Amino acid sequence: MPRFAANLSMLYPQYGFLERFAAASADGFEAVEYLFPYDYSAQELKQRLSDNGLVQALFNAPPGDWAAGERGTVSLPGREREFRGGFDRALEYAAVLGNSRIHVMAGLLPSESDRARHHGIYLENLAYATTEAAKVGVTVLLEPINTRDMPGFFLNRQDQAQAIRKEVGARNLKVQFDCYHCQIVEGDLASKLRRDFEGIGHIQIAGVPDRHEPDLGELNYPYLFELVDQLGYDGWVGCEYRPKADTSAGLQWLRDWKAR
Numbered sequence: 001m002p003r004f005a006a007n008l009s010m011l012y013p014q015y016g017f018l019e020r021f022a023a024a025s026a027d028g029f030e031a032v033e034y035l036f037p038y039d040y041s042a043q044e045l046k047q048r049l050s051d052n053g054l055v056q057a058l059f060n061a062p063p064g065d066w067a068a069g070e071r072g073t074v075s076l077p078g079r080e081r082e083f084r085g086g087f088d089r090a091l092e093y094a095a096v097l098g099n100s101r102i103h104v105m106a107g108l109l110p111s112e113s114d115r116a117r118h119h120g121i122y123l124e125n126l127a128y129a130t131t132e133a134a135k136v137g138v139t140v141l142l143e144p145i146n147t148r149d150m151p152g153f154f155l156n157r158q159d160q161a162q163a164i165r166k167e168v169g170a171r172n173l174k175v176q177f178d179c180y181h182c183q184i185v186e187g188d189l190a191s192k193l194r195r196d197f198e199g200i201g202h203i204q205i206a207g208v209p210d211r212h213e214p215d216l217g218e219l220n221y222p223y224l225f226e227l228v229d230q231l232g233y234d235g236w237v238g239c240e241y242r243p244k245a246d247t248s249a250g251l252q253w254l255r256d257w258k259a260r
């Protein structure tokens with residue numbers, strides 16, 4: 001059975017962020033992920049994990065000015081020093097929180113005519129990140145994101161991300177397979193999971209098209225859960241969706257799956 005992690009940036013919105021750890025534990029989650037930890041001290045977050053018997057599965061490196069619309073700096077020319085300093089900070093948090101995976105958001109591409117320049121910066125920054133992460137046993141993750149939710153994002157397709165992974169050539173660089181984003185951009189998820197399995201470092205789920213619970217929408221998640229089991233996936237599956245109503249009530253899909 002896949003192991004599911006609650007994404008605290010989206011689930012339990014009725015609670016303050018720090019209260020969401022206890023809510024996730026009460027619903028039977030054993031791990032959590034979220035976008036960014038940096039509004040809190042690593043020690044405070046570690047205490048929440050410990051108090052609730054939770055594992056930290058994943059978080060993102062600093063994304064630039066999120067409030068101003070930035071979505072990562074890894075591929076942005078002239079921002080190399082900022083990215084690298086931010087990634088070093090992410091490693092400091094990971095050392096305290098105990099997670100071995102950090103997602104680095106690629107950033108927005110102003111124009112296709114700029115792609116080659118952004119690609120070169122992307123490779124250089126990924127080389128830095130993977131080198132530093134390898135020293136402490138951390139895996140760096142790339143995530144293709146659909147352009148409906150995030151117009152202009154640099155990285156959109158699984159094959160594009162896998163090609164970059166191979167170009168960098170670091171063993172600790174993997175691709176984050178978000179079923180929601182992949183279905184919107186490409187579809188044919190089962191074939192892509194089989195094709196790219198060795199290069200996949202984390203999986204996330206949500207219903208399509210509305211990003212609600214995974215039992216709502218066009219994807220057959222029970223089939224996909226069985227497939228990732230067959231493939232031998234032993235990582236966490238992040239529940240990165242927006243609850244349609246109450247989070248706990250909406251987890252009937254998880255209770256049904258566990259009862260199989």
